[in-house]
Amino acid sequence: MEDLTEMLKGTLEGCVLEVIGGEETYGYAITRRLNELGFVDVIEGTVYTILLRLERNGLVEVTKRPSEVGPPRKFYSLNKAGREELARFWAKWQYISARINKLKEEAA
Template sequence: MEHITEMLKGVLEGCVLEIISRGETYGYEITQHLRELGFTDVVEGTVYTITMRLEKHNLVDIEKKRSTVGPPRKFYTLNEAGKEKLDTFWEKWDFVSNKINELKSKEIKRRG
């Protein structure tokens, strides 16, 4: 699926939070998870801007570890604030997606 850029706004960060919540991981690996999920066009730069934002907002803890296959990796884990942010994200997601599916399936009340 292509050209879903705009539709990903506001949800990609939530997806990254969710992925990090499953266990410590780093940017490059997050990108691969997203691609496997089906968001095949996501590139490293995009994920980088998100992880940078998570750092800036103090939602993650960071640990740098050496790798045998390349430069050091920055491993992320969610801290308490990050977990709260993730919970809030899913609440918003449920709300918005329910409303949109409602619109998709239901008749609209028309005024006289």
Template sequence: MENTTEMLKGVLEGCILEIISHEEIYGYEITRRLNALGFSDVVDGTVYTILVRLEKNKLVEITKKPSDMGPPRKFFALNDVGRKELQKFWERWEFVSSKINKLKEKI
């Protein structure tokens, strides 16, 4: 779908939190998962910017693990604060999406 970049900016952090909530994962793999889900406009730089913010806000735990190619990889796992933030994201998503659906049905 074209021109979803602006719309995605507000929800991409929640999508990344959701992916991290299922398993310990590194940045490049998060980008690949998002791309496989159809978010083809999402690039590594965008994901890494969000991961830095998640780390700064103490929503994730980080473990460095050796890589077959190059330096160690940073693996991200959700901590309790991150899980609470993810729950808040889904609550906000449900609220907004229900209002948009009502709007669409009434017009």
């Protein structure tokens, strides 16, 4: 699938929130997880900028822990604000996707 980046704007951050909400995890693993899920072109740099933004906006708790196979990892988990933001994200997603799908079906 060619160039999905514009369409991911505004949703990729929510996806990262969702992954973190599932379990405490870190940037490199989040990137791999998103790739597995079909977001194949999402690259580390993108995820790290999102994580720094989440941290700056106070949506996550951060803990640095050593790794046995490389440099230390920064583990992220959602705090209250993060969980609320995640809920808002899914509400928005449901709203918008419903409307877009309706537009699509009315055309057909």
